[in-house]
Amino acid sequence: MNRLDKNIKHKLDHMTVPVADHNWDKIAKRLDGHDANRPSFWPYATAVSIVLVATISALFLFNRTVETSTVKDKQTASVSSPLKPLCLDQVIDNADQNDISASSQNSSELETNPLDIDTNNSNSTAATQIDSSLVNNSTKVIALNPIASNDLINLDIQNQSSNAIKSNQTIGVELRNFEDIDPLDNQGSIALTTLNQLELPAQFIKSSSKIKKSLANTKVKKEQKGCPFGIEGNSRSIDFYMSHDLADKKYSTDDASLLSIADMRKNSETPMYSFSLGARFGYNVSYRWNMHTGINFSQVNDKFSYIDPESNQERQITIKDYITENGVIVDSIVTIETVVIPGTVKIEKMNKFRSLDIPVIGRYTILANKNLSLSATIGAYFNLTHTSSGTVVDINGKPSDIAENKINKTQLGVSSYTGLSLAYHLAGDLDFVLEPHARIYFDEINRDSNPIIQRQNIYGISTGVRYKF
Amino acid sequence: MYAPKMMAVCMRYCRHKAEAEDVLQDAFFKIFTHLTDFEFQGNFEGWMKRVVINTALKLRQRKSFQSEIIGIEDYQDEVIAPEAIDHLSEEELIQVIAGLPEGYKVVFNLHAIEGFSHKEISSILNIEESTSRSQLFKARKMLQDRLIHIYPNAAV
Secondary structure: HHHHHHHHHHHOOOOOOOOOOHHHHHHHHHHHHOOOOOOOOHHHHHHHHHHHHHHHHHHHHHHOOOOOOOOOOOOOOOOOOOOOOOOOEEEEEEEHHHHHHHHHHHHHHHOOOOOOOOOOOOOOOOOOOOOOOOHOOOEEEEEEOOOOOOOEEEEOOOEEEEEEOOOOOOOOEEEOOOOOOOOOOOOHHHHHHHHHOOOOOOOOOOOOHHHHHHHHOOOOOOOOOOOOOOOOOOOOOEEEEEEEEEEEEEEOEEEEEEEHHHHHHHHEEEEEEEEEEEEEEEOOOOOOEEEEEEEEEEEEEEEEEEEEOOOOOOEEEEEEEEEEOOOOEEEEEEEEEEEEEOOOOEEEEEEEEEEEEEEEEEEEEEEEOOOEEEEEEEEEEEEEEEEEEEEEEOOOOOOOEEEOOOOOOOOOOOOEEEEEEEEEEEOOOEEEEEEEEEEEEEEEEEEEOOEEEEEEEEEEEEEEEEOOO | OOOHHHHHHHHHHHHHHHHHHHHHHHHHHHHHHHHHOOOOOHHHHHHHHHHHHHHHHHHHHHHOOOOOOOOHHHOOOEEHHHHHHOOOOOOHHHHHHHHOHHHHHHHHHHHHHOOOOHHHHHHHHOOHHHHHHHHHHHHHHHHHHHHHHHHHHHHH
């Protein structure tokens, strides 16, 4: 450093410039706004996850691709009406197809009535595939010719026409019987009527009597296991779940003199990862409605951070100044300074709020196929007990133990519950369930004697399994 | 207590008082909200000063000042007596330094007044060490030129 630099440094090192008052006002405003209005992102996350779940479900459920996967066991399928979604049978593999063809060739009747359906024979010689358009307008039937197994006919019931379709594609689904078409159902009766009037190519169908017979003899089919749509009064389930939650807390007061204390509460309590877990028993009460009840345990966590403004700290610091000449240190001066640091003692504690509730929830199935179902859930949680532990700021602005000073209630009343549930069929009677949800508390958390009013809402995503029996 | 000193530091790094006040507000906001980060190692004033300087440098980066390239041949090879500084008030000296091109001003402040080495400056500003040296050289030349302009008798 040359002499010019040294002189400049000497002149400017101890220079002071007065600071205008408006700077402190701006700094104070920034400090007041610091983290005070941290928006809770959890409601938005819940909304986004609900939209995501609905979008993914719609993509799956409205996919009209014919399945070609094969499995060993054959289940009895049910025909869909436009009001009822399709629960399709899974498979026929090529071997089964040949069996059908061979058995049909052994029957003279079946040769002339290739679309005969023997409802009592699980190895039905006639197979009809309902394509997905039936779900919407119930006017088309694609029939598989069991004799020439790769041949299909497309029956357009509404327009009363048919045409042959040649396909080498193995049909992935097989309809065993028409038992599930309700003759009183509007679309079913249309199907019945138009089949009567249909003039079908002779080489395919000579008589549709058996089809008409099975259409007429409809009966309510028993619930197919794995089908997301149940039959009234005949389907039960049990859910085990865990939810990853975040609580959104709001603080207010009717006493204007305590507004700063309400602010202190808001600034000193930070929501942390919370969770709930439980079990729910479900009962199918109508075609789309299920009712659930059970037990739910939830724990809301938050972090209490508090800087005591009266906690001055005195520290002694040692400063060593080196004296150099021509870049060489020739001497040093040691000084000890006492520094007083105000408000530097920070108290940090974890607060825990535990509740035990009885949920009563209705679940309405919106969309479903054999793999996925999308439902809306709505209901209420009835609180049995609530315990709080930890520290919060009291009305004097000092840290205060929640339990000792009886700050919160021990029973929180009723909270509402809404959610969107996506169930994915895993295997057999087991589904995986994903359910973003929101719980809104109607009552405040604090006791009536506490002038600082605390309300909370909980947003979460629960994952679990559902066993149907 | 420390604010006037920190304001003087801001004035050295900024182009004008309004910008210096912005830097001061940002710096004190950081100081108040990160008070617990001060681990009682060293001078508290020194810690504050480092926060202020870092804030000023970040503001400079945000504003993306263009380095003004001025050829060294533009400067007369004159030297001024270091004592010429004594004729200037602190405010006048601050104004002279503030009038330097951005790059020169920052390097001059960091080296001549804060005492950082060229290696440290290259690390802080993410420039080459040789760039730091040349910027300092040019800063001194330009300072001398301006001081001579103010006090022609100061020329040696």
